[in-house]
Amino acid sequence: MAPETTIPGYDYGSEEIARSPVSSDELELLKQTVLFGPEDADALRLAGEVLSDQVEDVLDVWYGFVASHPHLVRYFADAEGQPIDEYLDRVRARFGQWIHDLCGRDWDQAWLDYQEEIALRHTAAKKNSTDSAAGAPAEIPLRYMVAFIYPITATVREFLARRGHSEAEVEAMHQAWFKAVTLSVVLWARPYAEGRW
Amino acid sequence: MAPETTIPGYDYGSEEIARSPVSSDELELLKQTVLFGPEDADALRLAGEVLSDQVEDVLDVWYGFVASHPHLVRYFADAEGQPIDEYLDRVRARFGQWIHDLCGRDWDQAWLDYQEEIALRHTAAKKNSTDSAAGAPAEIPLRYMVAFIYPITATVREFLARRGHSEAEVEAMHQAWFKAVTLSVVLWARPYAEGRW
Numbered sequence: 489m490a491p492e493t494t495i496p497g498y499d500y501g502s503e504e505i506a507r508s509p510v511s512s513d514e515l516e517l518l519k520q521t522v523l524f525g526p527e528d529a530d531a532l533r534l535a536g537e538v539l540s541d542q543v544e545d546v547l548d549v550w551y552g553f554v555a556s557h558p559h560l561v562r563y564f565a566d567a568e569g570q571p572i573d574e575y576l577d578r579v580r581a582r583f584g585q586w587i588h589d590l591c592g593r594d595w596d597q598a599w600l601d602y603q604e605e606i607a608l609r610h611t612a613a614k615k616n617s618t619d620s621a622a623g624a625p626a627e628i629p630l631r632y633m634v635a636f637i638y639p640i641t642a643t644v645r646e647f648l649a650r651r652g653h654s655e656a657e658v659e660a661m662h663q664a665w666f667k668a669v670t671l672s673v674v675l676w677a678r679p680y681a682e683g684r685w
Numbered sequence: 686m687a688p689e690t691t692i693p694g695y696d697y698g699s700e701e702i703a704r705s706p707v708s709s710d711e712l713e714l715l716k717q718t719v720l721f722g723p724e725d726a727d728a729l730r731l732a733g734e735v736l737s738d739q740v741e742d743v744l745d746v747w748y749g750f751v752a753s754h755p756h757l758v759r760y761f762a763d764a765e766g767q768p769i770d771e772y773l774d775r776v777r778a779r780f781g782q783w784i785h786d787l788c789g790r791d792w793d794q795a796w797l798d799y800q801e802e803i804a805l806r807h808t809a810a811k812k813n814s815t816d817s818a819a820g821a822p823a824e825i826p827l828r829y830m831v832a833f834i835y836p837i838t839a840t841v842r843e844f845l846a847r848r849g850h851s852e853a854e855v856e857a858m859h860q861a862w863f864k865a866v867t868l869s870v871v872l873w874a875r876p877y878a879e880g881r882w
Contacts, residue, residue: 514828517756518828518832520754520756521754521756521757521829521832521833521835521836522832522835522836523835523836523839557717557718559714559717559718560718611881627881629878629881629882630874630877630878630881630882631711631715631871631874631875631882632718634831634867634870634871634874635715635718635719635867635868635871636718637834637867638718638719638720638863638864638867639718639719639720641863642720642860642863663839666835666838666839667835670831670832670834670835671832673831674828674831674832677827677828677831677874678828680827680877680878680881680882681826681827681877681878684808684824684826684827684877685826685827685828685877
């Protein structure tokens, strides 16, 4: 899955981004905790293929959800409460690439490092600077990071079912996706808790 | 759902426990974020009825999962790494009651307060003192609190399907359960992040 270098702020594999303090051993224990095994890795790869040409449709659903909830869209709005279109667009492009990366990348050190970078981009450390979004809230509260596990998981199932796979295949892809999203949010929660993570 | 007063350390509704700093307005926004609506409330009540006489079986699955993973059972072990049976038993009884409460209680101030108490009992503030579990690790790391959303959600589906309900009813119960578990973990994450929650 080659990086799409035209995505603003998409720095996967760059020397400029954060290094993850999470070790590969710690990642392995987290995979065990969400019951992520080799069959899930295969199912997630397949999910990535199934979703690859539907990413914009998935993003339409997610952005529609955020846009229709003032308590969510405010994190992408300026000090007057006006959504910042350029900020939303830049984040959207990376959010789409995240789908490709989560399903298609190996979960190696570069992947761990980029999860740390994504984590920091939700916090005061890096949230607005990446997209020059001055005036937007400095941080997305942890509560919404964790709560998003539900909508990001549930909304994807219909897209997984649209390419003619059996019910068992769709279910396997969806469970792998659920595990992978949960694991991602675990990694993105790290800066909020530091030594208590 | 009357409290089972024989459960050690089960202090639901007590004046002795923590007060939640989470407001009912904040809870409402979290419910919106996990898409929890009135139909989910109904489905969750039904799930509580379906699970009510299967709680010990559910706990067998969950405890089997923890017991088979050294990186998890260690939080219930003494300084020598030996699991503390009395501690595990006391937590188990409250874990079972949590299933009843999550499905059967109104999510009012008393419920919110008890979520805060449960949250603190995973942290250094209250983890071992409730059960006199001296020598056990002082805190369960946030990573495993969030990661547990997956196993606690996925393992329940088979139990929801065991009482003759239609596939649509089982699915509705399971989605409501997933939302409710995610929301619970959101509330339990609060002390780890405090002002960043």
